[in-house]
Amino acid sequence: MSADSMRRVAAILLVILGGAAPWGAGSGAPASASANDAMVATIASARERAATNDPRLKGAWRFEEGGWIYVHLEGDPRAMGYQHGYLLAPEIEDAFAAVSAGMMHSTERNWEFFRKAAHEMLWPKIDAEYQQELQGIVEGLRAHSGSKLDVDDIVAFNAFEELPEYYVPWLNKKEKAANAPNLKSPGNCSAFVATGSWTKDGKIVMAHNNWTSYRNGERWRIVFDIAPKNGYRILMDGFPGVIASDDDFGINSDGLMVTETTITQFQGWDPNGKAEFVRARKALQYAGSIDEYTKIMLDGNNGGYANDWLLGDRKTGEIAQLELGLKAHKLWRTKDGVLSGSNWARDSKVLKEDTPEFDANNKESSPNARRARWDELLRENKGKIDVALAEKMLGDHADTAEKKEDANERTLCGHVDGSPRGVKEWEWQPYYPGGAVQGKATDETMTKDMRMMARMGHPCGGDFLAKPFLAAHPEYAWQEHYLRDMKAGPWTEFRAGQTGKE
Numbered sequence: 426m427s428a429d430s431m432r433r434v435a436a437i438l439l440v441i442l443g444g445a446a447p448w449g450a451g452s453g454a455p456a457s458a459s460a461n462d463a464m465v466a467t468i469a470s471a472r473e474r475a476a477t478n479d480p481r482l483k484g485a486w487r488f489e490e491g492g493w494i495y496v497h498l499e500g501d502p503r504a505m506g507y508q509h510g511y512l513l514a515p516e517i518e519d520a521f522a523a524v525s526a527g528m529m530h531s532t533e534r535n536w537e538f539f540r541k542a543a544h545e546m547l548w549p550k551i552d553a554e555y556q557q558e559l560q561g562i563v564e565g566l567r568a569h570s571g572s573k574l575d576v577d578d579i580v581a582f583n584a585f586e587e588l589p590e591y592y593v594p595w596l597n598k599k600e601k602a603a604n605a606p607n608l609k610s611p612g613n614c615s616a617f618v619a620t621g622s623w624t625k626d627g628k629i630v631m632a633h634n635n636w637t638s639y640r641n642g643e644r645w646r647i648v649f650d651i652a653p654k655n656g657y658r659i660l661m662d663g664f665p666g667v668i669a670s671d672d673d674f675g676i677n678s679d680g681l682m683v684t685e686t687t688i689t690q691f692q693g694w695d696p697n698g699k700a701e702f703v704r705a706r707k708a709l710q711y712a713g714s715i716d717e718y719t720k721i722m723l724d725g726n727n728g729g730y731a732n733d734w735l736l737g738d739r740k741t742g743e744i745a746q747l748e749l750g751l752k753a754h755k756l757w758r759t760k761d762g763v764l765s766g767s768n769w770a771r772d773s774k775v776l777k778e779d780t781p782e783f784d785a786n787n788k789e790s791s792p793n794a795r796r797a798r799w800d801e802l803l804r805e806n807k808g809k810i811d812v813a814l815a816e817k818m819l820g821d822h823a824d825t826a827e828k829k830e831d832a833n834e835r836t837l838c839g840h841v842d843g844s845p846r847g848v849k850e851w852e853w854q855p856y857y858p859g860g861a862v863q864g865k866a867t868d869e870t871m872t873k874d875m876r877m878m879a880r881m882g883h884p885c886g887g888d889f890l891a892k893p894f895l896a897a898h899p900e901y902a903w904q905e906h907y908l909r910d911m912k913a914g915p916w917t918e919f920r921a922g923q924t925g926k927e
């Protein structure tokens with residue numbers, strides 16, 4: 426038996442005995458076919474029997490619909506973590522491999538670097554309840570599949586939006602690292618929130634499509650229904666193994682509606698701050714108002730994954746935009762208006778201090794061209810906006826720079842794989858396999874019953890096919906192992922407490 430298999434078996438036994446001792450991390454290869462298979466299989470089935478009978482799984486479930494995986498989690502933090510890790514174990518292992526490969530590729534840092542950052546910098550400032558939830562994920566994963574991932578791996582993975590493109594460039598600058606890769610903070614998503622005379626029924630409508638690499642985006646297919654012991658019930662989209670929505674679209678049972686788009690060319694990081702994924706999850710779980718949301722996001726702001734948060738409060742009909750820089754931030758709010766986002770900052774202080782390189786006047790850049798399109802499209806439809814129309818808007822292909830229909834990096838439904846320009850502001854090279862990977866929409870009435878619409882894949886319904894793409898663009902061959910087809914599903918309604926197709 427190889428040392429690797431020995432460790433694996435020992436670990437499995439520990440889990441069966443109810444332990445969960447941490448050991449060396451790693452993304453080593455799984456035990457290969459060998460004479461040990463029979464023993465491993467026996468142990469695996471014993472482990473699964475023990476795990477399925479675990480009382481922590483009581484009350485949790487999963488089902489698949491419309492290309493999405495729906496999971497219901499409930500109880501105390503450790504139990505919810507365990508349910509999350511157990512129910513999504515195959516998806517977490519798969520997503521961890523794809524995401525960690527991307528983090529190491531772009532930063533030219535090894536995985537141990539990210540584990541160390543998670544352990545030393547992030548972990549001590551994570552609230553106890555989320556530490557327990559993250560530990561629970563590791564326990565559930567191990568119980569399901571004998572996973573070798575430990576809590577440092579899971580914390581670094583949860584921070585995949587903030588460590589590689591906020592912390593690392595800050596560190597490179599601080600250490601004056603020679604030949605450091607050119608890293609740019611991401612610019613994810615197109616979104617809006619509208620209320621008052623802008624919408625059909627005068628109540629809030631909110632919609633969002635997630636822009637990311639297709640490699641990660643094809644895996645961004647979870648609908649989380651979370652019933653925590655403390656705080657509000659949550660319905661949100663999300664990523665396997667991550668405790669926040671992270672592309673950020675969610676509603677809570679006190680009527681708060683939350684989404685965001687990421688601030689392009691943001692620079693800055695506070696190593697003493699609290700991880701963004703923790704603040705974002707906490708705010709969706711505990712905020713019942715725009716003010717409470719703002720307060721939680723500002724508490725320990727580390728600058729990671731700096732976003733323009735678009736918020737709605739169904740109790741008051743008010744919407745807001747929280748532009749959350751690190752050195753500066755600003756909150757706008759209204760009971761009659763529309764607020765859109767496509768990765769641009771607008772407050773003069775945030776622009777000057779947090780995004781000094783961003784060119785707000787370049788009409789040909791992806792953020793600004795989409796900003797112009799949102800203005801045009803929302804104005805044209807003033808008074809008519811509802812969820813059905815919002816779904817159509819998320820699949821819009823009008824390019825305001827070229828003044829024609831052309832699905833590319835400048836359209837609300839992004840298709841950067843079709844663009845010879847790429848998006849230089851995010852270091853997305855020509856034909857980068859990224860763009861809009863899924864969409865969601867909801868309104869005040871749906872939020873009251875904890876419902877939302879979601880479509881997996883490009884919101885326009887177009888498919889991305891990996892094989893012909895890689896044949897045409899060998900420069901992305903390093904992604905071959907992780908890049909999959911991303912076929913669009915139908916717009917599908919999900920609600921809290923749903924147990925399957927009904």
Ligand SMILES: [Zn+2]
Binds near residue numbers: 886
């Ligand atoms: Zn499209």
